[in-house]
Amino acid sequence: MPTLTYLQAISAALRDELRSDDRVLLMGEDIGVFGGAFKVTDGFIEEFGPDRVMDTPLAESGIIGTAIGAAVVGMRPVCEMQFADFISCGFDQLVNVAGKMHYRQGLAVPLVVRLPSGGGFSGGPFHSQNPEAWFMHSPGIKVVAPSTAADAKGLLHSAIHDPNPVCFMEHKHLYRRVRDEVPSGVFETPFTARVARPGSDLVVIAYGAMVPVALEAVSDGLDGASVEVLDLRSLVPLDEEAILDSVERCSKVVIVDEANQMCAAGAQVAALIAEKGFESLDGPVVRVATPDVPIPFSPPLEQAVLPGVDRVREACRELLAY
Amino acid sequence: MPTLTYLQAISAALRDELRSDDRVLLMGEDIGVFGGAFKVTDGFIEEFGPDRVMDTPLAESGIIGTAIGAAVVGMRPVCEMQFADFISCGFDQLVNVAGKMHYRQGLAVPLVVRLPSGGGFSGGPFHSQNPEAWFMHSPGIKVVAPSTAADAKGLLHSAIHDPNPVCFMEHKHLYRRVRDEVPSGVFETPFTARVARPGSDLVVIAYGAMVPVALEAVSDGLDGASVEVLDLRSLVPLDEEAILDSVERCSKVVIVDEANQMCAAGAQVAALIAEKGFESLDGPVVRVATPDVPIPFSPPLEQAVLPGVDRVREACRELLAY
Amino acid sequence: MATHTAEPAAAGAAAVEHLTLEDRVWLLRAMLLMRGLEERAMTLYRQGKVPGSFYDGYGQEAVSAGAAFAMGPRDRLCILHRDLAAHLIRGVTPTRILAQYMGRAMGITGGRDGNVHFGDRRLGCVGMVSMLPDMTLVATGMAMAFKLRGEQRCAMTWFGDGSTSRGDFHEAMNWAGVQKLPVVFILENNQYAYSTPLDKQFAVDPVERAAAYGFVGVTVDGNDVEAMFEAARAARERALAGDGPTLIEAVTMRMHGHAAHDDMKYVPKEQVEEWRKRDPIERQEKRLRDLGEDVDGLRASVKAEIDAAAEEALAAPMPDPSTAIDGVFCAGEAEPLGDGQAPWSGFFGGEA
Amino acid sequence: MATHTAEPAAAGAAAVEHLTLEDRVWLLRAMLLMRGLEERAMTLYRQGKVPGSFYDGYGQEAVSAGAAFAMGPRDRLCILHRDLAAHLIRGVTPTRILAQYMGRAMGITGGRDGNVHFGDRRLGCVGMVSMLPDMTLVATGMAMAFKLRGEQRCAMTWFGDGSTSRGDFHEAMNWAGVQKLPVVFILENNQYAYSTPLDKQFAVDPVERAAAYGFVGVTVDGNDVEAMFEAARAARERALAGDGPTLIEAVTMRMHGHAAHDDMKYVPKEQVEEWRKRDPIERQEKRLRDLGEDVDGLRASVKAEIDAAAEEALAAPMPDPSTAIDGVFCAGEAEPLGDGQAPWSGFFGGEA
Numbered sequence A, B: 001m002p003t004l005t006y007l008q009a010i011s012a013a014l015r016d017e018l019r020s021d022d023r024v025l026l027m028g029e030d031i032g033v034f035g036g037a038f039k040v041t042d043g044f045i046e047e048f049g050p051d052r053v054m055d056t057p058l059a060e061s062g063i064i065g066t067a068i069g070a071a072v073v074g075m076r077p078v079c080e081m082q083f084a085d086f087i088s089c090g091f092d093q094l095v096n097v098a099g100k101m102h103y104r105q106g107l108a109v110p111l112v113v114r115l116p117s118g119g120g121f122s123g124g125p126f127h128s129q130n131p132e133a134w135f136m137h138s139p140g141i142k143v144v145a146p147s148t149a150a151d152a153k154g155l156l157h158s159a160i161h162d163p164n165p166v167c168f169m170e171h172k173h174l175y176r177r178v179r180d181e182v183p184s185g186v187f188e189t190p191f192t193a194r195v196a197r198p199g200s201d202l203v204v205i206a207y208g209a210m211v212p213v214a215l216e217a218v219s220d221g222l223d224g225a226s227v228e229v230l231d232l233r234s235l236v237p238l239d240e241e242a243i244l245d246s247v248e249r250c251s252k253v254v255i256v257d258e259a260n261q262m263c264a265a266g267a268q269v270a271a272l273i274a275e276k277g278f279e280s281l282d283g284p285v286v287r288v289a290t291p292d293v294p295i296p297f298s299p300p301l302e303q304a305v306l307p308g309v310d311r312v313r314e315a316c317r318e319l320l321a322y
Numbered sequence C, D: 001m002a003t004h005t006a007e008p009a010a011a012g013a014a015a016v017e018h019l020t021l022e023d024r025v026w027l028l029r030a031m032l033l034m035r036g037l038e039e040r041a042m043t044l045y046r047q048g049k050v051p052g053s054f055y056d057g058y059g060q061e062a063v064s065a066g067a068a069f070a071m072g073p074r075d076r077l078c079i080l081h082r083d084l085a086a087h088l089i090r091g092v093t094p095t096r097i098l099a100q101y102m103g104r105a106m107g108i109t110g111g112r113d114g115n116v117h118f119g120d121r122r123l124g125c126v127g128m129v130s131m132l133p134d135m136t137l138v139a140t141g142m143a144m145a146f147k148l149r150g151e152q153r154c155a156m157t158w159f160g161d162g163s164t165s166r167g168d169f170h171e172a173m174n175w176a177g178v179q180k181l182p183v184v185f186i187l188e189n190n191q192y193a194y195s196t197p198l199d200k201q202f203a204v205d206p207v208e209r210a211a212a213y214g215f216v217g218v219t220v221d222g223n224d225v226e227a228m229f230e231a232a233r234a235a236r237e238r239a240l241a242g243d244g245p246t247l248i249e250a251v252t253m254r255m256h257g258h259a260a261h262d263d264m265k266y267v268p269k270e271q272v273e274e275w276r277k278r279d280p281i282e283r284q285e286k287r288l289r290d291l292g293e294d295v296d297g298l299r300a301s302v303k304a305e306i307d308a309a310a311e312e313a314l315a316a317p318m319p320d321p322s323t324a325i326d327g328v329f330c331a332g333e334a335e336p337l338g339d340g341q342a343p344w345s346g347f348f349g350g351e352a
């Protein structure tokens, strides 16, 4: 099996889809001639031409809205936001037109929006956001957030095959840092959670870039405690069964979320556990997340707000001692 | 003290502010000549003129964006969204320009956005939303949601006096249904929670239109249990102290939220309690909310999804028996 | 890049060239059905049988009837809230429309969405959302797919004068202009956006913008159904020939309030009286009477159809509350949009 | 409603009428400072001292220098990412700018935001956000407040050719046109938006839209700082006279990549070579040399100023991590924007 970076895995998924399904169409700013701000579609325009790797005007509502139109007449558009943050400019089309279409009209909108998200590299308040919770709170939109290269590829295939709008949260910090074995060709990864590391004393629940942080945090220094790491992978649908199963086995939970803490994905997971996993709990449902602050630019400030290995380890230690 | 409806209280607050502070400026679609879709500003244009009760173009981003501009040069704009749902079209200006301005630039944006929200009257998928959680998840924006006429007035005064952007969630279903004594003149209600009904066996935590639902649900039929109702009033800031205090006294919690359940305000409250109130809990943190579905139009469908008195009572009963 | 400034609408004569007598009766029939159905729905609303609010297009029937009539079966439409005749022309039955207003299970959205927020996907239509004018982008995207696939089809959508103030209008017009897409934009200038008059929405008539986006803009008498048809027909021809989008400004008047609750006090009485003389139905009736058509017979048959539809819709059940949370997501394959009925181009299809 | 189509920029002669020799040196000085500071920042970036990304306005210095120079102290500005000279003219010191790039505590945003995402509120500026062109609405709103209060002031903002494709551009232009607001929009047409050339952004030059929004649009040689000044001065005069907004299209060229990582392979070499001959700094230098000014002395003093600034900024501390979550909300009174330095109108103020 070839070893790919997270970014290469995303590129490979897109390339495989373009090759195997001529309904697939990539749309975005600077994705064609330039190959994308992060070079995810580097070289694509040469192979697939400007009609299938479309350089759009600078207009996010336009990108999402026209993609919806293309989707309902049979295309499979995959839109790139140059940074996830810019989805705020296409928000209305996504939540109101795409998200509600099937429920209201029985009309499917097979649309993928790729959202390069997350902080950790001095991107500042407008290039570091993790906006997934906005879409979790908007009915009719699926949301996935891979943490490995293999899942990035498989989930992207599944997202493109899915007849519904899917927000594909690709964490920029993982692009070149994560590298693992990825099956070649088209395969689907289900929208379910995955035990990234089994354990029985405590479970750390995370997704996206917080999975490697969690894995590093629990890899040692916890005095031999058996700590599980559950990688959610999919936020909508949320794999409640897997979450509750981990909680039942481990009884202690730390939820790690890079997003601002209020009403984040982590809040939803905590609420779920407090309601349906209450009887398994042997301690408070602990959260580690970014405080409610725009992500600052300067490294010392940014590092002070983003959840890191130390904070996660500290939270685990305290809870294990509870 | 005069008795006013919720709607009259909002009107009165706006009128008092326009009279007492010439920096105050109302902006919105059809708020002038027509007096607003819900007649909140009926007659205002006659008293204050079209410059201070401004009929704007049909452009929500324009409304929020120009209001930000006016705010930073010393005005106190109060924007009306014709329905809260349309804030999706002004989303970017609110979360990115207004919400992050003070943190980034030290520049205050004294701006109020009035959001007539909520369902219950066959408004359908685009006139029934409760979008507050989107803004709770966006740093730098305060969010308040009154349930009584007195609080509607006091919180609106506080919101207008506040140097920060404030989303004022006014629930349409309460406009003419809620009526109570309201002090005259300008007064401020703090952005804190309020015990709407004291109790000691269980606390129902709610805000906005769910407060009267909760009060009705617990008013009888619970076999004499002493049930508290906590009206959050403010979602950002969230009155953690009051919440944890109620939980400590009551040990059992039902959280009622009219919004779609995923990543809703109720999820945040539940997560808070599961982390910081865990030791007080004597049962699961139960949530009653709208499932993750657009709000349907037809009455039997709408009633099936919105939380009502019966569902709340049932949830309390079950939890009391736990 | 050829840009054109607005020019006067094609005269009636040009329209007649492309319309048979039967077509011209069809146009009248669609308008009569629209008006009759909306009047009936208003009555049902007053009787408490139509939940929520109620919007109509009284006096504007020619805009949707004329424009939709020029479309082919495989064209795709996003029909707006004052454009009921377009649905009728595509083949939506009166019964399902009244059921839709009443939130019945057999309404086009099955009670999930209300009033005119619908589109019958089996007839090539994508239902509008409230947020105006979001559908301009959806129509643009459909046209983009047609062009990418080299198909001889076009997309059409409507929107109001007020809607031109929103960013999505611009993003759609600009996108369509840059990519020279086969899309027809119908700007329904009915003098008001809710209570807001034109001079609060724009300083210059937005049809002037078409040239600045690189395509044709034309102004048409929106109360002349045949002129509307002709402008749309020509626009479609341009679209299919690869000559890009057209912005058609249909000048008309909203003769009723914005919605049922709106008494329209903000509109000068004389303005309404003036426009009443230009009623689009009377105009088309006169044309056909002059040609010896039995307009009274047509009226009677339309009335009978509406009566029957109302009876059937009133007897239809409300949706089952246990289904309220079904179908948020599509579980199977994405079903494509179907083709619509298109009387002028000779295609009758769609639902039974 | 008087509408004007684009007309050629005012000639150099008209500019000179309103500029003293001292002013003309000021303009050169601002451009030299901008270029020198950006070059220094680029060096610091390569040395790993500037975190994140780095954007500059090499070759476009005349656009911001000329336009900002025409503004008065009480005017308000939203300055964009290729417009550093405007900050300098308002009175932001080189030291604070370099500190800003490096994320130091003494940078204008204290390390909260990066690179050119700033505005010094004490100097009458509102810092830009990334989302382009959101600031067009903020500037429009400031102008709206000035008009409502009857103040003789205007607002100015910049944006790029690509930015004109977004809805907010339209909402701002339309709003400003309807309300005839004292706002000056500077469309910085530098041929590319990141890698995207003009023909993917619009079918017709957007300056043509001004007329369709009901106000004046002019095209100016964006590499002639005095022509830029003159167009902005005339626009400001119009604004203050109650004659509404102006859209000034400054035609220029982005001579560097979009950001530090961009090698600009997508730009034909000849295009860059062609534009290099029109360098705005060389042009202004030649004018002043011809008038006998000591341009070399000026260059030397600018360089010395930058050297000193770099030294000071490099010695300045990073922000204290314990303050990272402070100030999300304003806790006290909202402090108003202060006035800016405005050399041309004779006002020097702002920070020490």
Ligand SMILES: Cc1ncc(C[n+]2csc(CCOP(=O)(O)OP(=O)(O)O)c2C)c(N)n1
Residues within 6 Å of the ligand: B029, B058, B059, B060, B082, B086, B089, C082, C130, C131, C132, C133, C159, C160, C161, C162, C163, C164, C166, C188, C190, C192, C193, C194, C254
């Ligand atoms: C984005 C948005 N904002 C506000 C509304 C509320 N609203 C419904 S119809 C209407 C007026 C629309 O005017 P116009 O576009 O002229 O269409 P008309 O109703 O006159 O046909 C308004 C403001 C809306 N539907 N969408």
Ligand SMILES: Cc1ncc(C[n+]2csc(CCOP(=O)(O)OP(=O)(O)O)c2C)c(N)n1
Residues within 6 Å of the ligand: A029, A058, A059, A060, A082, A086, A089, D082, D130, D131, D132, D133, D159, D160, D161, D162, D163, D164, D166, D188, D190, D192, D193, D194, D254
């Ligand atoms: C709404 C939005 N979408 C995408 C981006 C990412 N982005 C940053 S600069 C840029 C190109 C801007 O081009 P233009 O407006 O011509 O300005 P220039 O950089 O050429 O001065 C893009 C796409 C953005 N900043 N804002």
Ligand SMILES: [Mg+2]
Residues within 6 Å of the ligand: C160, C161, C162, C188, C189, C190, C191, C192, C193, C194, C254
């Ligand atoms: Mg209208």
Ligand SMILES: [Mg+2]
Residues within 6 Å of the ligand: D160, D161, D162, D188, D189, D190, D191, D192, D193, D194, D254
């Ligand atoms: Mg550019």
